[in-house]
Amino acid sequence: MNFKSIYNTSPYPIRVMAASLRGAYLRLWRYGWGSEKLVEEILDRDYWSIEQWQTWQENQLEKLLYLAAKHVPFYRDLWSKKRRGGDRSNPAYLDNWPILKKEDLRKFPKTFLIENYKYQYLNEEHTSGTSGTPLKLWRNHKTEQLWYAQFEARVRRWHGLTRKDRWAIFGGQMVVPTTQNKPPFWVWNAGLNQLYLSAYHIQKENLKSYLEALAKYKVVYLLGYPSALAALAVLITEENYHVSPIKLIITNAEMLLPKQRQLIQDAFQCRVINTYGMSEIAAAASECPFGTMHLWPDTGITEIINKDSNVPVQIGESGRLICTGLINSIMPLIRYEVGDMVIKEQAISCSCGRSLPNMGEIDGRLDDLLITKQGRFIGRLGPIFKVDLPVKEAQIIQENMDLIRVKLVPAEEYTIDTRQTLIGLVRERIGDVEVEIEELERLPRNANGKFRTVISKVKR
Numbered sequence: 001m002n003f004k005s006i007y008n009t010s011p012y013p014i015r016v017m018a019a020s021l022r023g024a025y026l027r028l029w030r031y032g033w034g035s036e037k038l039v040e041e042i043l044d045r046d047y048w049s050i051e052q053w054q055t056w057q058e059n060q061l062e063k064l065l066y067l068a069a070k071h072v073p074f075y076r077d078l079w080s081k082k083r084r085g086g087d088r089s090n091p092a093y094l095d096n097w098p099i100l101k102k103e104d105l106r107k108f109p110k111t112f113l114i115e116n117y118k119y120q121y122l123n124e125e126h127t128s129g130t131s132g133t134p135l136k137l138w139r140n141h142k143t144e145q146l147w148y149a150q151f152e153a154r155v156r157r158w159h160g161l162t163r164k165d166r167w168a169i170f171g172g173q174m175v176v177p178t179t180q181n182k183p184p185f186w187v188w189n190a191g192l193n194q195l196y197l198s199a200y201h202i203q204k205e206n207l208k209s210y211l212e213a214l215a216k217y218k219v220v221y222l223l224g225y226p227s228a229l230a231a232l233a234v235l236i237t238e239e240n241y242h243v244s245p246i247k248l249i250i251t252n253a254e255m256l257l258p259k260q261r262q263l264i265q266d267a268f269q270c271r272v273i274n275t276y277g278m279s280e281i282a283a284a285a286s287e288c289p290f291g292t293m294h295l296w297p298d299t300g301i302t303e304i305i306n307k308d309s310n311v312p313v314q315i316g317e318s319g320r321l322i323c324t325g326l327i328n329s330i331m332p333l334i335r336y337e338v339g340d341m342v343i344k345e346q347a348i349s350c351s352c353g354r355s356l357p358n359m360g361e362i363d364g365r366l367d368d369l370l371i372t373k374q375g376r377f378i379g380r381l382g383p384i385f386k387v388d389l390p391v392k393e394a395q396i397i398q399e400n401m402d403l404i405r406v407k408l409v410p411a412e413e414y415t416i417d418t419r420q421t422l423i424g425l426v427r428e429r430i431g432d433v434e435v436e437i438e439e440l441e442r443l444p445r446n447a448n449g450k451f452r453t454v455i456s457k458v459k460r
Ligand SMILES: [Zn+2]
Pocket: 288, 289, 290, 291, 292, 294, 350, 351, 352, 353, 354
């Protein structure tokens, strides 16, 4: 028996203990004695002048580019290849660096690690990214603490919250097996003061117990995928339920559609704010109390370039988001193509007084919701691709209530066993359905050059 099956068959108090231990471990990684000071410094920087930001970014960038060109194998090889080809350009200028594709990161993850990484404790992250490409990423303690200080400052503190407040989260973790049809559909994580709600059990019959849990655990704010929160909001409105007061709802990981925002706001009677980020931590943004999506210039340097050429786009045009991360110096990602399209916006000065630039609207990252035979809405299925499978890219299509089609591009190590594992993973989430796997050389793209990870052809 592995850990997961022991957890799944354990009574609730044992699950709470397991989740809380994990939470306590994560807390040690994410926060330390210096965290509060970091938060204060970040909140101060929010009011810097444009010139101050420019000087600061140039400074950070200079160190980063030097480090990468000299001590990171992937980039060192890239520059020596350039030199052999007669290219004498200077690595000190960002413009001279090529665009980094996700595929390079997927294929050679360890070559992005700085050469002395063996002497540090690293945290390994698995992610599906935004396009379904599975990635392996590493962070050290310093990076983790910087990142969580930024989140604390610009998500919680901006809205009068702190990490000491009790909160609930809808995420991709399967905290409750889908076969379970009685509450609790959550687990309390005392280590992070967090109620982890299953995103896989949102259906009419379970609505009352979800809302009771939010009240019982005195949840102050809620964080989750817009798709999961909107599914819950629809049920609350349909069933005309009363929700105990929530201070704020924070959405992440997916694009927040205006319709979803309205639905969630109406059902919970509270403010909804959106955030932007990715596990690669090469860029981030969050909404301020005045509704502006502010970029975080100390997380990364961002560019928006044309989809076919590497030319910056004009205001009003949509282009590829390219990011150079500034906080993970043990795994530098330089001019990294995240996979999102963004519309370049005119710079505005926000009434909140912060000098942080406004981020343009995301122009593609639409994951559809799937629906199970029991009427459950399943949001982002990305976690399936977080499992270490030899798959380059994948797309899940719900053809009808009985058939799920998975289109994928196999990696070299792909075998018949991979197929079976994948079928199992899909059924674990969606229930007893036919799963058809199609191995392809390339997956179809939308007009904007991207493709959708999840498509539902089922009419609501
Ligand atoms: Zn603002």
